[in-house]
Amino acid sequence: MTKNSKAQPRSRAEQTEARRKAILEAALEEFGLKGFAMTRMEDIAAKAGVGKGTVYLHFSDKETLFEEIIKAHLVPVFLNPEKAPAPHLAPRVRFEKIFRSFLKSFDNPKFIQILTLVITEMPRFPKLAEIYYQLVIERSIALIRDLMTQEPPTPASRAIAEFPHLLIAPVLTGTIWTLLFSAQKKLDMEKMLTVHLDILFPETSATTEVQCHE
Amino acid sequence: MTKNSKAQPRSRAEQTEARRKAILEAALEEFGLKGFAMTRMEDIAAKAGVGKGTVYLHFSDKETLFEEIIKAHLVPVFLNPEKAPAPHLAPRVRFEKIFRSFLKSFDNPKFIQILTLVITEMPRFPKLAEIYYQLVIERSIALIRDLMTQEPPTPASRAIAEFPHLLIAPVLTGTIWTLLFSAQKKLDMEKMLTVHLDILFPETSATTEVQCHE
Amino acid sequence: MTKNSKAQPRSRAEQTEARRKAILEAALEEFGLKGFAMTRMEDIAAKAGVGKGTVYLHFSDKETLFEEIIKAHLVPVFLNPEKAPAPHLAPRVRFEKIFRSFLKSFDNPKFIQILTLVITEMPRFPKLAEIYYQLVIERSIALIRDLMTQEPPTPASRAIAEFPHLLIAPVLTGTIWTLLFSAQKKLDMEKMLTVHLDILFPETSATTEVQCHE
Amino acid sequence: MTKNSKAQPRSRAEQTEARRKAILEAALEEFGLKGFAMTRMEDIAAKAGVGKGTVYLHFSDKETLFEEIIKAHLVPVFLNPEKAPAPHLAPRVRFEKIFRSFLKSFDNPKFIQILTLVITEMPRFPKLAEIYYQLVIERSIALIRDLMTQEPPTPASRAIAEFPHLLIAPVLTGTIWTLLFSAQKKLDMEKMLTVHLDILFPETSATTEVQCHE
DNA sequence: TATGAATGAGGTTTCATTCAT
DNA sequence: TATGAATGAAACCTCATTCAT
Numbered sequence: 001m002t003k004n005s006k007a008q009p010r011s012r013a014e015q016t017e018a019r020r021k022a023i024l025e026a027a028l029e030e031f032g033l034k035g036f037a038m039t040r041m042e043d044i045a046a047k048a049g050v051g052k053g054t055v056y057l058h059f060s061d062k063e064t065l066f067e068e069i070i071k072a073h074l075v076p077v078f079l080n081p082e083k084a085p086a087p088h089l090a091p092r093v094r095f096e097k098i099f100r101s102f103l104k105s106f107d108n109p110k111f112i113q114i115l116t117l118v119i120t121e122m123p124r125f126p127k128l129a130e131i132y133y134q135l136v137i138e139r140s141i142a143l144i145r146d147l148m149t150q151e152p153p154t155p156a157s158r159a160i161a162e163f164p165h166l167l168i169a170p171v172l173t174g175t176i177w178t179l180l181f182s183a184q185k186k187l188d189m190e191k192m193l194t195v196h197l198d199i200l201f202p203e204t205s206a207t208t209e210v211q212c213h214e
Numbered sequence: 215m216t217k218n219s220k221a222q223p224r225s226r227a228e229q230t231e232a233r234r235k236a237i238l239e240a241a242l243e244e245f246g247l248k249g250f251a252m253t254r255m256e257d258i259a260a261k262a263g264v265g266k267g268t269v270y271l272h273f274s275d276k277e278t279l280f281e282e283i284i285k286a287h288l289v290p291v292f293l294n295p296e297k298a299p300a301p302h303l304a305p306r307v308r309f310e311k312i313f314r315s316f317l318k319s320f321d322n323p324k325f326i327q328i329l330t331l332v333i334t335e336m337p338r339f340p341k342l343a344e345i346y347y348q349l350v351i352e353r354s355i356a357l358i359r360d361l362m363t364q365e366p367p368t369p370a371s372r373a374i375a376e377f378p379h380l381l382i383a384p385v386l387t388g389t390i391w392t393l394l395f396s397a398q399k400k401l402d403m404e405k406m407l408t409v410h411l412d413i414l415f416p417e418t419s420a421t422t423e424v425q426c427h428e
Numbered sequence: 429m430t431k432n433s434k435a436q437p438r439s440r441a442e443q444t445e446a447r448r449k450a451i452l453e454a455a456l457e458e459f460g461l462k463g464f465a466m467t468r469m470e471d472i473a474a475k476a477g478v479g480k481g482t483v484y485l486h487f488s489d490k491e492t493l494f495e496e497i498i499k500a501h502l503v504p505v506f507l508n509p510e511k512a513p514a515p516h517l518a519p520r521v522r523f524e525k526i527f528r529s530f531l532k533s534f535d536n537p538k539f540i541q542i543l544t545l546v547i548t549e550m551p552r553f554p555k556l557a558e559i560y561y562q563l564v565i566e567r568s569i570a571l572i573r574d575l576m577t578q579e580p581p582t583p584a585s586r587a588i589a590e591f592p593h594l595l596i597a598p599v600l601t602g603t604i605w606t607l608l609f610s611a612q613k614k615l616d617m618e619k620m621l622t623v624h625l626d627i628l629f630p631e632t633s634a635t636t637e638v639q640c641h642e
Numbered sequence: 643m644t645k646n647s648k649a650q651p652r653s654r655a656e657q658t659e660a661r662r663k664a665i666l667e668a669a670l671e672e673f674g675l676k677g678f679a680m681t682r683m684e685d686i687a688a689k690a691g692v693g694k695g696t697v698y699l700h701f702s703d704k705e706t707l708f709e710e711i712i713k714a715h716l717v718p719v720f721l722n723p724e725k726a727p728a729p730h731l732a733p734r735v736r737f738e739k740i741f742r743s744f745l746k747s748f749d750n751p752k753f754i755q756i757l758t759l760v761i762t763e764m765p766r767f768p769k770l771a772e773i774y775y776q777l778v779i780e781r782s783i784a785l786i787r788d789l790m791t792q793e794p795p796t797p798a799s800r801a802i803a804e805f806p807h808l809l810i811a812p813v814l815t816g817t818i819w820t821l822l823f824s825a826q827k828k829l830d831m832e833k834m835l836t837v838h839l840d841i842l843f844p845e846t847s848a849t850t851e852v853q854c855h856e
Numbered sequence: 857t858a859t860g861a862a863t864g865a866g867g868t869t870t871c872a873t874t875c876a877t
Numbered sequence: 878t879a880t881g882a883a884t885g886a887a888a889c890c891t892c893a894t895t896c897a898t
Binding site: 011012040041042052053056061062 | 866867868869870871876877
């Protein structure tokens with residue numbers, strides 16, 4: 001019988017690495033819950049199950065820890081490869097798949113936490129805005145433009161190629177709604193996004209893919 | 215001879231009221247700049263030109279002051295009456311006017327400040343979300359629904375009546391973009407919104423109203 | 429009957445000033461006792477009878493407080509005007525008076541404290557060395573040189589004019605001895621200084637002034 | 643093939659002893675540089691090229707390490723046998739040799755370090771004062787008294803026999819001066835000590851031995 | 857009513873020391 | 878024996894809030 005209940009990390013180096021991970025995890029939860037300024041380093045340490053000083057063995061200070069979290073989670077959360085669907089499909093179908101995959105992420109608490117952080121702390125951390133822009137925004141825009149220019153030009157496809165924001169806008173709006181107002185009124189994001197795509201791509205029917213419901 | 219150089223409020227009551235206003239004003243700037251947690255009461259007092267204790271004569275504590283600011287600014291900023299255009303116009307034109315008026319608000323620093331506050335602090339202040347929802351969101355949604363149901367049903371009008379978010383989404387997206395990424399890349403919100411309306415209302419031409427450029 | 433036992437400071441400003449003095453006093457004692465690094469700001473506050481934060485109202489940080497103490501005490505302790513004796517006396521007599529007056533200072537605990545501080549902390553505070561040099565050393569040397577060059581040149585007077593250190597050396601040695609080894613062996617500094625002056629000014633007799641023993 | 647490049651100490655005991663020496667050496671440098679309180683055990687370990695825990699294998703705690711350093715260096719630095727000159731020489735010449743040898747020590751950084759430590763930390767470490775007194779002071783005084791009482795009694799020799807401090811005072815003064823004010827003004831200690839001895843021993847000429855300049 | 861000096865709880869960070877490897 | 882990751886007591890400093898004037 002081993003001492004540790006989960007996946008016994010025997011070696012010293014592995015234990016240390018596990019602790020580092022635990023701190024990042026705990027810090028994400030705490031920061032996501034209370035924001036940067038209101039989070040206490042001691043609470044992070046406690047939640048990670050380590051001593052107060054241990055946090056400083058891995059991260060030189062609070063701000064560094066914060067940045068590391070963002071860096072560690074930004075790409076995995078927003079741009080994981082499974083979101084890129086097979087290239088032979090029609091754009092509408094591909095976007096639908098991407099959106100659905102995005103919506104599924106909402107079941108992942110970490111996703112909500114990192115999203116909240118990014119939105120609420122960005123104005124006070126210009127560095128964070130810079131990182132986020134380069135890692136997520138720029139790539140997403142490039143991806144959308146790339147997809148749209150491969151298509152026969154319709155009014156909508158030309159509009160989206162110029163302003164990819166228009167494609168994403170309802171996703172962002174729904175996200176923020178969910179973040180802020182889920183207590184007031186739920187929003188059926190899946191339905192909304194279908195309607196949204198119906199407007200942008202009137203020639204196709206959303207029902208084609210509806211059966212793959214979950 | 216009066217003490218104050220501008221608009222001398224002689225009576226005691228007027229002076230007190232003026233001080234209260236000054237504190238709210240100063241607090242908005244400071245909160246908008248640094249966020250709730252990082253703003254110091256002393257800085258607010260200094261910027262308002264009053265003593266540290268005076269703030270507590272008007273607001274029982276920091277959190278109360280914060281809520282008062284939001285309440286004081288939310289309606290004037292988001293729902294000022296001039297934004298409601300003449301009812302005889304076509305919906306597309308009316309939305310265009312509302313959007314344009316909204317865009318003009320970006321020149322007002324107070325607008326940016328209150329917007330930043332609402333977005334960044336809402337997740338930590340559920341009460342704030344509640345207030346904001348009732349004062350701004352609910353009304354806006356009701357207004358849009360009302361406008362759309364008066365119209366002959368097109369696919370787009372039906373979609374918007376169901377999900378008014380779809381109409382507003384690009385405005386929100388553009389707003390957040392401007393708030394976060396104006397340092398990275400400017401966004402031509404006016405053009406984007408025109409394109410957006412062109413998609414939703416394909417039968418009308420944006421050019422109709424373009425000359426009222428401003 | 430008043431509340432405060434000593435000199436009741438009624439006005440607000442006076443109270444504040446009194447508190448500042450109390451902090452300086454307490455800090456001198458604590459620093460003198462334990463040295464800069466080992467002294468806790470909280471202990472200073474407690475000894476001064478004020479809250480922890482009050483210290484920071486008067487001195488921006490620990491180092492500033494330390495420097496202020498040195499500046500506040502250096503001149504009063506080392507160069508008070510009563511030490512400058514009547515100019516009509518012979519140099520030997522004048523030095524004897526100066527030395528005696530210096531020795532009397534040892535009864536003043538503040539003198540011991542500031543002396544200890546200056547000696548022990550100077551190597552870690554070059555700024556302190558600079559201040560001390562300008563305020564105390566330079567003036568003392570200039571004074572001695574001035575006195576000696578007014579005299580008929582003897583071998584000793586010429587030597588002292590060139591190296592005023594030679595006149596002061598036994599004082600410093602005795603001071604350090606007292607500071608460090610008073611627990612091991614007392615030193616009769618008064619007698620030692622008399623012998624010292626007898627060597628430097630062999631033509632005069634020490635007995636002249638011995639009766640004014642205290 | 644040995645692990646260490648210099649003076650390969652093969653045996654386990656030798657290695658351990660070498661490590662102990664390295665720690666003492668490193669600790670002296672660090673303590674001398676920053677003082678007891680501001681020196682970090684980790685820096686000592688790093689400078690000694692050993693792990694943080696290794697220090698504690700040799701010295702039970704920081705204070706013990708500090709005392710060991712003093713004990714280890716005090717006698718070698720202040721009372722090395724080469725300073726005791728041939729007994730057939732005149733006292734003035736012997737003192738001059740001793741002084742000169744002492745002055746040469748200033749080229750040795752270790753000497754400066756231990757000196758700084760002794761002066762600055764003694765008031766906080768009574769134990770240190772005790773050790774220093776017994777190992778250095780008492781012996782020095784006994785030596786001087788011994789030398790002087792072997793001489794024909796002159797006024798100066800009698801004075802020095804009673805107060806050996808008078809002989810040493812300029813050396814101490816010059817030492818402290820060099821330690822504290824070398825940045826402000828250099829002091830020609832060699833010349834000063836010659837002048838000093840000229841005063842104490844007027845019958846002899848300093849020039850007798852000047853040729854053995856270096 | 858208005859002030860700002862005073863307070864002390866609470867936050868971040870450091871570092872001597874321990875102990876499993 | 879040697880290591881350095883881990884710990885937590887303790888230090889400095891901030892700032893929301895109070896209260897005497």
